[in-house]
Amino acid sequence: GVLLMELVTDADGDAAPRLNDVHLEAEEAREFHAFVIRQIVLMLCAGLVHGDLSEFNVLLGPDGPVIIDLPQAVDAAANNHAFSMLQRDVDNMAHYFGRFAPELKTTRYAQEMWALFEAGKLLPDSLLTGEFADDEHDADVDGVMREIDAARLDDARRRAARAEAEHGPAKAEEPTPPWLQ
Structure with missing residues (x-):
């Protein structure tokens, strides 16, 4: 102030x-x-x-x-x-x-x-050149999607475990008859 x-x-x-x-x-x-x-x-x-x-x-x-x-x-x-x-x-x-x-x-x-x-490497006395090369590598989109899916699965497991701890084991649901699907 x-x-x-x-x-x-x-x-x-x-x-x-x-x-x-x-x-x-x-x-x-x-x-x-x-x-x-x-x-x-x-x-x-x-x-x-x-x-x-x-x-x-x-x-x-x-x-x-x-x-x-x-x-x-x-x-x-x-x-x-x-x-x-x-x-x-x-x-x-x-x-x-x-x-x-x-x-x-x-x-x-x-x-x-x-x-x-x-990168945590910028210092007050860093010598800069004014030149920079862009990263030309292709992104690993499939790898990113695998990580997202794995995180979603982990989250679903944690939620199920929490629900089971709070409410006991989940009851198996009755399968929906084919004529109601």
């Missing part, structure tokens, strides 16, 4: 501009993009996804980009949409900085960091 605020200024002490309001050279764009990606990794390591990151929610302070507007941040492990939000955040940054350094538009940092996050 604490709100902490700080005035982010530029080198002259004036209010820092949003990224949207500045023009960058290609090298600055690459440097700032790398910095923002590192900040996104740090947030994800803390279990958070910004959820609304764009050039409108990043100020350019004298020491570089400052991410703002975090009230909508989500718990990365508890929110079913966390990956899609992370991907949108990272894609927004790649698209913005890609205006000045076009090679950034094709990077795949979100997929790379999410795979590490899911």
Whole structure:
């Protein structure tokens, strides 16, 4: 229940501009993009996804980009949409900085960091490449269906055992005569 605020200024002490309001050279764009990606990794390591990151929610302070507007941040492990939000955040940054350094538009940092996050291997100092190869293996649908069927059978057995413990053995039902089927 604490709100902490700080005035982010530029080198002259004036209010820092949003990224949207500045023009960058290609090298600055690459440097700032790398910095923002590192900040996104740090947030994800803390279990958070910004959820609304764009050039409108990043100020350019004298020491570089400052991410703002975090009230909508989500718990990365508890929110079913966390990956899609992370991907949108990272894609927004790649698209913005890609205006000045076009090679950034094709990077795949979100997929790379999410795979590490899911595996429990994402660290604040993880070296990311921006490259990610999708898993091209076919899903084992039959295997998944066997697992579902086995789980259903186990559940039915547990329910029958519970019912028998509560009400005694079930009485055999009279077969339905063929003319009533």
